[in-house]
Amino acid sequence: MDLKIKIGKLKLENPVILASGTAGFGKEMKDFIDINKLGAIVTKTITLNKRKGNPPPRVIETPGGLLNSIGLDNGGLKDFMFEKISFLENLKIPVIVSIAGDTIDEFVELARELSKARCIRAIEINLSCPNIRHKNTKFPLLAQDRRAVEKIISRLRKTTTNTLIAKLSPNVADIKEIAKAAEHAGADAISLINTYPGMLVDINTMKPKLGGVTGGLSGPSVKPLALKCVRDAYNAVNIPVIGMGGIMDARDAVEFFICGASAIQIGTANFVNPGVSLEILEGIKEYLKKKKIKAIKNLIGKLKI
Amino acid sequence: MKQFKAKIISNKKIAPGHYILSFKAPKTAKNTKPGQFFNIRVSQTYEPFLRRPFSAHKIARNKIEILYKVVGKATEILSMKKKGDILDVLGPLGNGFDLETGVSSVFLVAGGHGVAPLYALAEQIIRGKSRALIFIGGKTKKHIVSDKELKELGAKVYISTEDGSKGYKGLITDLVIRHCKAASRLAMTTIYACGPKPMLKEVAKLARRYKMPCRVSLEEYMACGIGTCLGCAVKTRTGFKLVCKDGPVFDSREIIWT
Numbered sequence: 001m002d003l004k005i006k007i008g009k010l011k012l013e014n015p016v017i018l019a020s021g022t023a024g025f026g027k028e029m030k031d032f033i034d035i036n037k038l039g040a041i042v043t044k045t046i047t048l049n050k051r052k053g054n055p056p057p058r059v060i061e062t063p064g065g066l067l068n069s070i071g072l073d074n075g076g077l078k079d080f081m082f083e084k085i086s087f088l089e090n091l092k093i094p095v096i097v098s099i100a101g102d103t104i105d106e107f108v109e110l111a112r113e114l115s116k117a118r119c120i121r122a123i124e125i126n127l128s129c130p131n132i133r134h135k136n137t138k139f140p141l142l143a144q145d146r147r148a149v150e151k152i153i154s155r156l157r158k159t160t161t162n163t164l165i166a167k168l169s170p171n172v173a174d175i176k177e178i179a180k181a182a183e184h185a186g187a188d189a190i191s192l193i194n195t196y197p198g199m200l201v202d203i204n205t206m207k208p209k210l211g212g213v214t215g216g217l218s219g220p221s222v223k224p225l226a227l228k229c230v231r232d233a234y235n236a237v238n239i240p241v242i243g244m245g246g247i248m249d250a251r252d253a254v255e256f257f258i259c260g261a262s263a264i265q266i267g268t269a270n271f272v273n274p275g276v277s278l279e280i281l282e283g284i285k286e287y288l289k290k291k292k293i294k295a296i297k298n299l300i301g302k303l304k305i
Numbered sequence: 306m307k308q309f310k311a312k313i314i315s316n317k318k319i320a321p322g323h324y325i326l327s328f329k330a331p332k333t334a335k336n337t338k339p340g341q342f343f344n345i346r347v348s349q350t351y352e353p354f355l356r357r358p359f360s361a362h363k364i365a366r367n368k369i370e371i372l373y374k375v376v377g378k379a380t381e382i383l384s385m386k387k388k389g390d391i392l393d394v395l396g397p398l399g400n401g402f403d404l405e406t407g408v409s410s411v412f413l414v415a416g417g418h419g420v421a422p423l424y425a426l427a428e429q430i431i432r433g434k435s436r437a438l439i440f441i442g443g444k445t446k447k448h449i450v451s452d453k454e455l456k457e458l459g460a461k462v463y464i465s466t467e468d469g470s471k472g473y474k475g476l477i478t479d480l481v482i483r484h485c486k487a488a489s490r491l492a493m494t495t496i497y498a499c500g501p502k503p504m505l506k507e508v509a510k511l512a513r514r515y516k517m518p519c520r521v522s523l524e525e526y527m528a529c530g531i532g533t534c535l536g537c538a539v540k541t542r543t544g545f546k547l548v549c550k551d552g553p554v555f556d557s558r559e560i561i562w563t
């Protein structure tokens with residue numbers, strides 16, 4: 001059975017990837033899962049400078065999901081290059097670093113510095129975190145601004161030969177338009193979805209339940225919305241689409257492949273079960289075997305209408 | 306690997322709304338420190354969606370006990386579990402209490418079922434031949450648990466209730482303060498506390514006033530329990546720290562109380 005997938009220059013042994021912000025920098029997961037058996041790992045988003053993140057409470061459970069407002073809490077580029085990278089260097093699987101900048105120049109500097117590290121061969125450009133504000137756009141999210149998406153990606157394309165993955169938001173008028181913009185600007189792949197903006201209120205105190213007031217919704221409750229976005233994006237572009245959003249088990253994962261995902265990312269499910277991604281990989285294999293499909297490639301986009 | 310399936314040995318109601326659940330953990334128990342916790346999935350459905358953290362109440366050779374109060378859906382489901390049922394457990398997680406060496410006596414301050422991790426600590430202290438004074442406060446006598454077991458263990462137990470239905474009538478910190486005055490003359494008394502935030506804040510104040518070292522075990526909304534989601538942040542003097550990974554036990558001077 002052939003599970004191999006190519007994303008830009010990345011060659012993945014299998015299409016199951018740990019999503020950004022749900023697996024730390026790999027080390028945090030080592031007591032719970034053998035990461036080397038997965039396709040790849042995307043790190044927590046790093047920014048040029050340290051960010052302290054949003055005030056607590058930062059996470060709230062919802063019916064079938066999770067609302068979070070972490071606010072890109074991270075130690076910054078230096079902390080990554082001096083501390084976090086050492087564990088990642090010893091991994092046998094591709095490491096994808098997620099980056100976010102307040103300005104285009106910050107994105108560029110992050111990409112330039114990361115390109116110097118030999119173990120990093122791909123960058124996921126986080127254009128869609130709902131918990132921070134960006135300069136250089138009048139939109140709440142960079143991923144809602146087609147021009148900003150184009151500008152950032154084309155600058156990054158000139159900066160690095162690493163594989164570039166644009167992480168998009170589902171919360172846009174037309175995902176096809178944004179996905180095309182990312183492709184035209186030089187992205188090797190797009191990944192979606194990031195979380196949906198949302199909020200909850202404590203009716204006793206009349207205060208928002210999250211310290212950051214609003215947050216991003218993830219988990220099984222967003223899966224149907226995510227599948228629709230993945231299908232729309234798949235129909236719009238010729239680069240690989242990495243699908244995610246509420247994948248809890250192999251059946252969910254298979255739905256994403258059928259809708260056009262070349263690979264999938266496991267996010268919130270890691271919080272419920274840190275070993276789940278390997279269970280999902282096994283389940284995908286079983287499905288392919290049962291359906292007598294020889295290669296995962298033959299499942300991608302096979303939606304019958 | 307720190308994820309395992311654990312068979313429930315017993316799940317007993319010990320007081321109205323309070324339960325002690327015991328599960329088999331032959332490989333885990335010997336590596337578990339007082340103050341550490343387990344993140345337990347109570348249901349294979351998505352309702353409730355996340356795991357729930359429970360601190361180790363008793364650590365035996367082959368098993369772990371947790372003490373919990375039914376406060377919502379997850380703990381209600383847990384309370385209905387039977388002997389032989391299997392739990393999906395992550396742990397032991399977190400830093401746990403670090404006992405300072407050369408301490409002659411220790412104050413343990415609990416608010417209600419905040420006594421849960423302090424029992425395991427008391428056991429360790431008494432085994433180490435130090436004196437353990439435990440202060441348990443609650444709204445009413447219904448909120449006081451584990452006091453008998455702690456007495457049997459050899460700890461000196463002080464109780465307060467806000468309505469006076471058991472022990473001293475008032476707040477537990479009123480009782481602690483009396484002993485702080487005496488203890489501050491003796492060197493090396495450490496306070497360990499677990500309970501609601503307002504109580505911990507008062508205990509931290511007392512500790513500062515009487516110059517006693519103080520460790521508090523904190524709670525915060527938590528998702529992963531293993532340091533990946535960064536959800537359970539608390540404000541400290543050196544920035545946000547994670548209850549699940551940097552804690553749950555913190556030096557009280559480190560915390561910025563809000």
